[in-house]
Amino acid sequence: MRTVAAVVALVACVHAGLWLLGREKIDAPNFDGQLSSVSYAPFQGNVNPEDGGKAEAKKIRDDLKILAPLTKSLRTYSSTAGVELVPGIASEFGLRVTVGAWIDNHQDRNEREMRAVVDLSKRHSNVNGIFVGNETIYRGELAPKAGDKLSAEEAAKLQGAKSIAEDKKLREDIGVARLIKMIQKVKRQVNVPVTTGEIYSVWLDHPELVASVDYIAAHILPYWEGFSDKQTVDQAIIIYDKLRRAYPGKRVVVAEFGWPSSGYNYHNAYPGRIEQAVILRDFVTRAEAYGIDYNIVEAIDQPWKIFEGGVGPYWGMLNAAREAKFAWTGPVTDPDHWKLAGIALLVSVLLSLPILTLAGATFWQATTLAAAANTVGAWSAALFGYWYGHYFVPGAAFALGLGTLLLIPLILIALARIEEIAAIAFGRKPQRLVPVAPPLAPDMPTPKVSIHIPAYREPPEMLKATLDAVAALDYPNFECVVVVNNTPDPAMWMPIEEHCKVLGDRFKFVLANNLQGFKAGALRLATLHTAEDAEIIGIIDADYVVTPDWLRDLTPLFNDPAVGMVQAPQDHRDGARSPMHTAMNAEYAGFFDIGMVQRNEHNAIVTHGTMVLMRRKAIDAAGGWSSDTICEDTDLGLCLLEHGWQAHYTNKRYGYGLLPDTYDAFKKQRDRWAYGGFQIVKKHWRSMLSRDTRLSRDQKREFALGWLNWLGAESVGVVVAILNILWVPVIAILDIAVPDRILTVPIVASFVVTLLHFSALYRLRVRITKTEMAVAAIAAMSVQWTVARAVAMGLIKDHLPFVRTEKGGGRRKTDFHAFWESIVAALLLIGAFVLVQTNNKEVREIYIFAGVLVIQSLPFVAAVLIALWERSRFNDYAVLEGYRAGIAAVARRARLVKAKAQSVAPAQVVTQERGELVQ
Structure with missing residues (x-):
């Protein structure tokens, strides 16, 4: 402890x-003065002016009380929807305001905006400039579109276009001309400087626009060009100098400069609070030193700007709660680091x-x-x-x-x-695992064992082999009850009846057609035919060949009166039948050599309806075999544990059955187990929460985690995969709501843990080759859809019929048994490809998300591979051996040719001492 x-x-x-x-502490230039100007939008929370939201005077006043110590001036982008209140309130705090008229393709609104800025400039002496439009040319708001009314001059211009590129350029020129008219209209009515806000390339491309304004208001935002935080300030200064050289004598103002504190990266530009602080402090310090007029975008975060590539809401120096994101002096650190x-x-x-x-x-x-x-x-x-x-x-x-x-x-x-x-x-080695060869004292009692074998339409020769193995048991006191149920064909049950007679009185044959209750019904019927003095009930499937020492080794454990059940593992004798069957067998082995051994340490094993011995008294106390689940064995085993009985497990193989004939049969068997498991969850979950049960805390924990691990992992995996498929168009087409790495990296980590869990524990506990381990992993992954589907059916339906697993038939099916898995796999892989191909901004989260889609496709791809493998000639050891021998022969010939070439090469040696040529 x-x-x-x-x-x-x-x-x-x-x-x-x-x-x-990991606490970042970065040095940056200190700035203890007032900023030249900051962009201000007086909207709070998710209030969107485009949806009719209006700013309120009280909230504006509260904002400006905070901003007044930080800046000398404000820039607004509109003069309606309450923004017109800003200049008047700003004057109370001694703040100048550059007001903006929002210009777009709505002519009526444009007229209102222009009238408003003219009126504000006349009414408020602190208005020191007007912006007519904001990135109007960049957005193409005034460029003529299909169906627009054109003047004769504009129409003539467009008719002269000889290419798409030229047409686009002409339309932009028309938009510039329209904007110039608006600027001139406002200039004629006011006595303050008038300009428009545009990205720097628009100013460089349109000298006529430069000529129409009182000064160049350039937006320089290196984030949107993909520059890293280390390059940003230098790039801004370079662009500023470029504009000055292009238009000497014209005043140039950096009307927008900033950096987002959160959101997605754009190429090499990564947002961040620390990056924002360092960049702004560096820029402002250098701008003040160089005498650059500037405006920082923006004062306060605007959560409603969710349309700007994920970073729109995060350009503010203050967050939406009006709290400073960083300090302007001292080392730059994350203020929330210690909180986190x-x-x-x-x-x-x-x-x-x-x-x-x-x-x-x-x-x-x-x-x-x-x-x-x-x-x-x-x-x-x-x-x-x-x-x-x-x-x-x-x-x-x-x-x-x-x-x-x-x-x-x-x-x-x-x-x-x-x-x-x-x-x-x-950890320590297992303490409760039954030894491989427990000692058996000569005078030890041998309680009578009644072995029950339910058989439903089983091949007679297979069942005969099972009965012969039972007859060969090295144990003196047992009987065998064979119940052949719902098998009307005499050719299937008469040979068994005759064989039981041959084997002697200890073998009882029971035929029951129209028997209800699936396998549980057959086992209940077997109980009615059980000898009264039988103390232990043994159950084996009709395909299991037991070893002679099964009862001799394990019945001594029942000398402890608290023991109600002893379970031996399932194993199979036809694993070498084909490579696919080898994969199945290796996949089964993991559960019995890893999971069951660990659960046994807490007396919480999962009971299987074959190779299990149960105390008859314990079965009666638990209520016997129930037909309300199709996994009656696991259900009864859990009931025994709930009644306080002890269970033991051995990982020694005492019996060998037959594997499912086909991949489809393998899936159907897993579907039955999963559906029955979910039925058991619904039946017993109250016992897990109740204090009345005799289950210990560790037992409850093992069963809860076991259900979650098996049923939950597969089901959640499929649900998440389908949701992600549905989300791909949202990202690729709408360019919004990219899942952050906070949600995607755990999926990758969970997959890595699963791989590590499988590979490490298989190597430590399961005696198979690396190749067998690899194909076992593929087989294990391939049933994810099957298990999830079974859980979904468990949510919808309380009861489904018992489906027999086809075994021993030796038939080679050619059907394709992974149709839906192939559909899901294709959608996931196509989605990943589409995301990568459309990720023009090189957003990191999109690449991670695409990787997650690929990882999520692996279980579905595994199902497709096995289904194709089953149908191919490579699912035959003879074929594989032929290829192996052929490759080995080619390799041998290559070695012989190489050796011969080396042996016949002329050996000429020049002896320098004698000057002779020796051959």
Whole structure:
């Protein structure tokens, strides 16, 4: 306990140290004066003036009280919707205002805006300039469009266009001419300088526009050109000088310069609070030194500007709560760094508390678990920081909430898998696992065992082999009850009846047609035909060939009266039938050699309806076999545990069955297990929450995590994949709402943990080759859709019929059994390709999201590969051996040719000492 506590504390200290080392502290030029000008939009929250929102005088006054110490002047972009109140209120604080008339393709609005700026300049002496339009030419608002009314002069210009490019240029020229007329109209009515705000390239391309204004108001925003934060200020100065050289004698004002504090990157331009602070402090300091007139965009964040590539809401020096994002003097740091560090450490400590309850945890086991807990703690802090540092419209908030909700089970599953890795790789060896060869004392009692074999339309020769193996058991006191149910064909049941007679009185044959209750009904019928003195019930499937030592080795465990069940693993004798069957068998082995061994440590094994021994008294106490689930074996096993019985597990193989005939049969079997498992969840979840059950805390935890790990992981994975497919057009076409890495990186991390869990534990516990491990991984991934579909059906329907798994038929199917998986795989891969190809801005989050789509496609691709593999000639060991032999022969011939070439080369040696040529 002390060691574990020390490890938890040590890892927490390391985590805290990483936060300390990770705190950015950057030097930047100090600025303690007032800014020349800042852009100001008097709207708060998600109030959008385009949707009829209006600014309020009180809120403007509150804003300007904050801004007055920071700046000498304000720039507005409109003079309606309440913005016209700004000059009057600004005069109360001694602030000058450059007012703007918003110009677009609505002529009536344009006239109102121009009238408003003229009126404001006449009424308020602190109005020191007018902007007629803002990036109007850049947006093409005044350029003629199809259906627009043109003057004779404009129409004549357009008729002379000889190419699309020339037509575009002519339309832009017409837009400039229209804007010039508006500027001239305003200039004639006012006594203050009049200009328009445009990106610098528009000024360079249109000298006629320069001639029409009193000064050049250039927007220089290197972010939108993809320059990095290190290049931005230099680039702004270069562009400013370029404009001065292009138009000597004309006043040049940097009418917009800024950097977003959050949002997506644009090529090499990455937003950030620290980047914003360093850039603005550097620019302002240099602008003041060089005598550059400038305006910073903008004063306060505008959350309603969600249409500007994700960065629109984040250009303010103050956030929407009117709090400063950075200081203008001293080292630049993230003011929220320690707040987030505190959250990360708090969550980490809370998640680490269960580690303290682990009995006998080793140093490295505790270290691994604590590191995982602290990683999740750091992610939680990042998630909080993302929520705290971003603005959300209802749709975006819902998307983040849904994404987080879906990530929680994935993170819990990843933690459970890391815990299993730590327990197996670094923890103590299993303590409850039944020894491979338990000692059997000569005088030890041999309780009577009744072996029940339910058979539904099984091939007679296969079932005969099962009965022969039972007859060969090295155990003196047993009987065998064979129930052939709902098999009307005499050719299938009569040979079994005759064979039972041949094997002797210990074998009882029961035929029952029209039997209800699936396999559970057959087992209930077998119970009615069980000898009264039988104390133990053994259940095996009709295809299982047991080894002679099964009962001899395992029945001694029932000498402990608390033991109600002993489970041996499933295994198969036809794994070499084809490469696909090898993959299936290797996939099954992982569960029995890894998961079952670990669950057994907590007396929480999953019961399987074959190779299991149960105390008859325990079965009766638990209510017997129930037909309300199609996994009656697991259901009854859980009932036994709920009644307080002990269960034991051995990973020694005592029986070998047959694998499903086809990939389709493999999927149907998994579908039945998953659907039945979900039925069991619905049936027993109250017991997991109740205090009346005799299940221990560890047992409840194992079953809950087992259900979540199996049913939840696959289901959530499919749901997230489908949602992501639906989201691709939103990103690729609408260019909005790109999932942030806070939501996508955990999916990648979860996949990495799954791969590590599979590969590490298979190598530690499962005795198979690396090739078998690889194909087992493909087989395991391939049933994700199958399991998710079964869970979905469990939500819709309470009961589905029991579907027999086809075995022993030896048929080679040619049908393609991964149609829906192929559709989903194709959509995911196409979506990833489309995102990469349309990511012209090189947004990092889009690349990550595309990578997530590729990762999510792997389970569906795996299903397609197996379905194709099953139909191909490569699903035949003889064919593969032929290819292997051919390749080996070619390699041998190549080596022989090389050796022969080397041996016949002329050996001429020049002996320099004698000057002779020796051959």
